[in-house]
Amino acid sequence: MTPTEHALNLEIDRRKASPIYLQICERFKAAIAAGHLKPGDRVPALRGLATQLNTARGTVETAYNILVDEGYLQMRGAAGTFVSSSLPDSVMCTSARKGRERADVPRSRQAAAADIGHDAKPLRPGLPALDAFPRKVWSRLVMRRARSVDLASLTYPDPAGYGPLRERIATYLGLSRGVECTPEQVFVTSGYRASLELVLRGLAKPDDSAWFEEPGYFLARNFLVEAGLKLVPVPIDHDGLDVDAGQTLDAHARFAIVTPSHQSPLGVTLSLARRMKLLDWAQRAGSWVVEDDYDSEFRYAGRPLPALKSLDVNDRVIYCGTFSKVLFPGLRLSYVVAPERAIARFEQLTKSMNAGPPHLLQAAVADFIAQGHFARHLKRMRALYAERRGVFAQALVKAFGDRASIEPPSGGMHLVMLFNADANGPVDDLAIAARAREAGLAVSGLSSWYLGARTKRTLRGMVLGFANVTDAAEAARLARMLRRAYDG
Ligand SMILES: Cc1ncc(COP(=O)(O)O)c(C=O)c1O
Structure with a gap:
């Protein structure tokens, strides 16, 4: 050769x-x-x-x-x-070319290391099971709406969102997430980062800072940094965000941006005591808590905790949801529940920003929910993901043995495989992930989800989406590919 x-x-x-x-x-x-x-x-x-x-x-x-x-x-x-x-x-991608470990990997390189593109390559975190989406039902609903197009649907849509969809979302959140809100509080957006944009434009001031989970969701992180917000990395432990540490680091931050139900990426749940502490801080500091509730519908052990927003008696939480996980991300539909005191501001802003997501898709989603397909789909996906999660975790344990710790997560659509340190010290997860990406997998090294420089305490591992791992043979094949990337 x-x-x-x-x-x-x-x-x-x-x-x-x-x-x-x-x-x-x-x-x-x-x-x-x-x-x-x-x-x-x-x-x-x-x-x-x-x-x-x-x-x-x-x-x-x-x-x-x-x-x-x-x-x-x-x-x-x-x-x-x-x-x-x-x-x-x-x-020519430099992050993949030079996979060698350095404690002071610059942020731009770490951002590139986390970049897994946008297509449906295997193991992509956050991608729902595309094979299991009821495409026939969906296309029937879209076609019906498209065929019966009336003049009203040809004009500009309501920039705050299609009325019947806002109503459906408000009802759904009340029933399944304990979030009591009116349809007027619900603003339909084109993805989580569009929700963040609305929040920043509505409520941020120049030189504001925000607590950001460390490690945390790197796409939101990159967006917020680009938008000029000063991010303060706040560590995550077994109880979720360390609120005391946040207060020590920056007691007057304008925002705390959190994933309380299922921390992204580590998967822990913010404990009740921490929730109360966070809300108490927000009230005292006059700050806002942005709750990113992206995949809490999928829970495999015990009952899901209600959303943080359900405890928000002081109206300090901005709740963000998305249809990317429960339906599919190509839809680009998501929503923000505005605090009551910010409704007027958000309304004014949506009018000045853009004209909102397309009417046709919003109407089809409203029909999908109204006709019971949404609830049925979620029920089926809960069972399917529980099964795929188990099969994939087993395959990883077999392929990695004691080189890694793999715990099937209690919720969501991804798991974190933590690499155990070897005789030479911490394993270089960025280099392993780069090799895995070269082999065609959409994975990122856990240390690229950190905002701060890598240190000995940075967890090393891989964030792996299991929703599209269809069976045991596929799980074994992907686990073997990961093992080859690990071996180098
Ligand atoms: C932590 C987190 N928040 C939010 C989202 C939703 O993003 P979007 O609505 O832009 O698809 C995702 C998707 O992967 C995510 O992982």
């Missing part, structure tokens, strides 16, 4: 829906992005690669032609085929 063939991970999965020639293209792009294949490197000959992969020469040729068309490869006649010598920097 040539050095170039070594650099390529050419594992082809014949059960994948994606055709073999596309898988070959992906592998080449990943190897180039990771720096394993460099501009000017010669790539394997068509026939040799076809034999190695046990596939037709034409299949490899199709892949090479696409890569040439896209500018990744250059054919130089009898001399062979080479990685293009003029590749733009943007196709």
Whole structure:
């Protein structure tokens, strides 16, 4: 095998829906992005690669032609085929190229290390089971709405959200999350970060700071940093956010941004004592608590705790929900429950921002809820995820033995596999995750979910979405791929 063939991970999965020639293209792009294949490197000959992969020469040729068309490869006649010598920097990902551990990994690099793209690659955290979504029912509802289009639905939608959907959300939150709110408090948005934007525009002042969970949801973190908010990392322990530490670090922060039901990513629940302490602090400091309740519908042990908002007697909690987990993220629909004292401000703002999410999709979701499909779907997904969670955790235990600690989570759609330190000290989870991504998995190292620099105390591990792990064979295959990435 040539050095170039070594650099390529050419594992082809014949059960994948994606055709073999596309898988070959992906592998080449990943190897180039990771720096394993460099501009000017010669790539394997068509026939040799076809034999190695046990596939037709034409299949490899199709892949090479696409890569040439896209500018990744250059054919130089009898001399062979080479990685293009003029590749733009943007196709070469530095975080994957240099996987070596450094305690002071700069933030931009850690952000890149956590970037798992947007597609449905295996193990992507937070992606619901796409195979189990009732697509027929959904398309029937969308089609019916599309066919019966009336003039009213052609105009600008209500910027605060489609009225009947706001009503359905308010009823649902009262029944299932203990959140008592009126439809006027519910503002429909296009995803959690759009909700945060509304909150910041409505309530933040220049130079404001916010407590942010450490580790915490990196997409929200990146958005808030971009928006100019000063983030104060507050540690998480077994009881969730350490409120005392928050008060010591910054007693006058304007916001605390938290995931109380199912901490993202560690999965712990904010204890009742901490909830009371957090609310008490917010009341005394005149601050706002942003509750990100993204996947609390899925709970596998005991009853779900009601939302933090249900305890909010002083009107200091801004509740954020999303349809990304309970339906699907391509929908881009989410919502904010405004504190009563901020309703007028939010209303004024939504009018000045954009005109709100498309009417058609909001109406179809309202129908989906009204006709009972939503409740049925959630019930089915709870059972399905409980099963997939168990199967995947078992496969990981088998593949990693005592190298890692794997506890099936009590809720949600992802689990955290914690790497045990080896003889050389803490394991470099960023390098392992980069290798796993090169192999086609959408995983991120746990230490990239931290805002602060990596230290010996930073937990090392992997955040793994299990909702799309369809059966034991698939679980075993993915666990083996992770193990190979771990072994290096
Ligand atoms: C912690 C957390 N909050 C919120 C969301 C929802 O984001 P969105 O509504 O933009 O899809 C996610 C999705 O992955 C998440 O992991």
